[in-house]
Amino acid sequence: MEQTPRANRIHIGIYGRCNSGKSSLINAITGQQTAVVSEVAGTTTDTVNKSMELPGVGAVTFIDTAGFDDTGELGAKRLEQTRKAADRTDVAVIVHAGGEPSAEREWIGLFGERNIPVVLVLNKADLLNDEAAAVSALRAETGINPIAVSALTGKGIGELIAAIAEAGRGATDEVSITGNLAGPGDVVMLVMPQDAQAPKGRLILPQVQTIRELLDKGCTVISCVPEGMRRSLDALSAPPKLVITDSQAFATVSALTPPESLLTSFSVLFANYKGDIRAFMEGAAAIDRLTEQSRVLIAEACTHAPATEDIGRVKIPRLLRKRIGEGLAVDIVAGADFPKDLSRYDLVIHCGACMFNRRHVLSRLALASAQHIPMTNYGITIAHLTGILDRVVYPGMEGRPQGTDTAATA
Numbered sequence: 001m002e003q004t005p006r007a008n009r010i011h012i013g014i015y016g017r018c019n020s021g022k023s024s025l026i027n028a029i030t031g032q033q034t035a036v037v038s039e040v041a042g043t044t045t046d047t048v049n050k051s052m053e054l055p056g057v058g059a060v061t062f063i064d065t066a067g068f069d070d071t072g073e074l075g076a077k078r079l080e081q082t083r084k085a086a087d088r089t090d091v092a093v094i095v096h097a098g099g100e101p102s103a104e105r106e107w108i109g110l111f112g113e114r115n116i117p118v119v120l121v122l123n124k125a126d127l128l129n130d131e132a133a134a135v136s137a138l139r140a141e142t143g144i145n146p147i148a149v150s151a152l153t154g155k156g157i158g159e160l161i162a163a164i165a166e167a168g169r170g171a172t173d174e175v176s177i178t179g180n181l182a183g184p185g186d187v188v189m190l191v192m193p194q195d196a197q198a199p200k201g202r203l204i205l206p207q208v209q210t211i212r213e214l215l216d217k218g219c220t221v222i223s224c225v226p227e228g229m230r231r232s233l234d235a236l237s238a239p240p241k242l243v244i245t246d247s248q249a250f251a252t253v254s255a256l257t258p259p260e261s262l263l264t265s266f267s268v269l270f271a272n273y274k275g276d277i278r279a280f281m282e283g284a285a286a287i288d289r290l291t292e293q294s295r296v297l298i299a300e301a302c303t304h305a306p307a308t309e310d311i312g313r314v315k316i317p318r319l320l321r322k323r324i325g326e327g328l329a330v331d332i333v334a335g336a337d338f339p340k341d342l343s344r345y346d347l348v349i350h351c352g353a354c355m356f357n358r359r360h361v362l363s364r365l366a367l368a369s370a371q372h373i374p375m376t377n378y379g380i381t382i383a384h385l386t387g388i389l390d391r392v393v394y395p396g397m398e399g400r401p402q403g404t405d406t407a408a409t410a
Contacts, residue, residue, distance in 0.1 A: 007357050009061040010168045011088050016095030018067030021123040024151035026064050047085045056165030088360035091167045097123045101141050117167035126150040177213045177273045179395020184218035186241035191229050191253045193246050205354045206266040226252050247379035251386045262393045267379025270352035275361040277394050283376035284384045286347045292327030294346040300334040301355040319385045348375040
């Protein structure tokens with residue numbers, strides 16, 4: 001379970017005022033000293049992530065956040081990190097430990113607007129003179145039935161874990177990477193360039209996850225590099241049902257893909273797996289409206305050192321400027337950096353987001369949509385710019401081309 005990528009885990013955010021016992025609560029839930037605990041307010045200066053297996057849910061990541069009543073210049077920076085954590089939270093655990101719950105109500109409303117389930121905790125129950133009255137009062141103030149716990153004595157921790165598990169089971173949609181594009185007995189060809197961007201001695205995460213899903217489905221997986229694709233096709237008795245490639249090889253692979261075979265890319269598949277593929281497809285239309293006076297934002301989920309021919313920093317800007325003109329402005333952000341104000345941009349192009357959970361990508365899509373800024377994806381952008389977008393398929397698309405029904409064999 002420790003090998004499950006963080007991007008595939010349900011993210012459980014722990015929120016509350018400074019010294020409400022958030023860090024102690026995480027330690028009590030996980031049964032280990034995961035978070036630093038102190039009586040000094042503001043000890044949690046940045047979000048702390050702890051991955052574990054939670055009974056009833058499976059692989060999860062707990063996010064320990066700074067208090068949402070933090071003050072001062074440093075406090076404002078810590079609060080900004082807490083707000084960023086909300087973008088990737090699947091289940092919000094809000095911790096209350098006395099006083100007027102105005103801040104808690106505000107955050108309950110924020111998560112409610114995003115359809116994120118909330119578990120409300122009345123912490124430090126061991127210090128309450130009348131627990132029942134305190135629970136009743138907090139319920140009346142927030143509209144949520146709180147769970148009384150004590151991180152110190154362990155009271156209520158089992159009930160809290162059960163509540164998180166129940167919320168977690170309905171917090172995320174079960175989305176398949178390849179969906180209805182391939183099934184048992186189908187031959188799927190993966191065309192994967194092994195260039196400067198490919199990690200030496202291993203495959204990148206989207207490739208590994210796609211291969212594993214196809215094997216679980218009972219597919220036969222054929223892997224090759226673009227230079228060896230013709231030889232691999234010749235070794236088959238019939239065309240593959242589906243061809244999946246790296247977006248940067250779209251043009252080459254498209255030219256070699258048999259007309260009976262479906263064609264897509266890892267980036268397009270992950271646009272659906274991690275976000276809203278239809279919104280990304282619609283966003284691609286904005287490419288044709290760009291001019292040399294336009295500005296584009298390219299967003300990468302990971303913070304790797306850019307390679308010489310980096311797809312997001314070099315190849316896509318080059319393709320865009322070849323189509324639009326050298327005057328086109330392109331800004332690039334990476335990791336958690338993503339501007340809240342997108343009004344200066346005419347288009348946002350996001351990577352496949354293999355390092356983000358689905359909630360994080362959907363949060364960015366919602367932000368762009370609220371500001372009426374179109375947003376698309378690396379693979380869809382490259383397919384559009386190379387003129388093959390109509391050839392590309394994705395899970396669940398209406399009127400998708402029909403691949404061969406005959407399973408090819410080597």
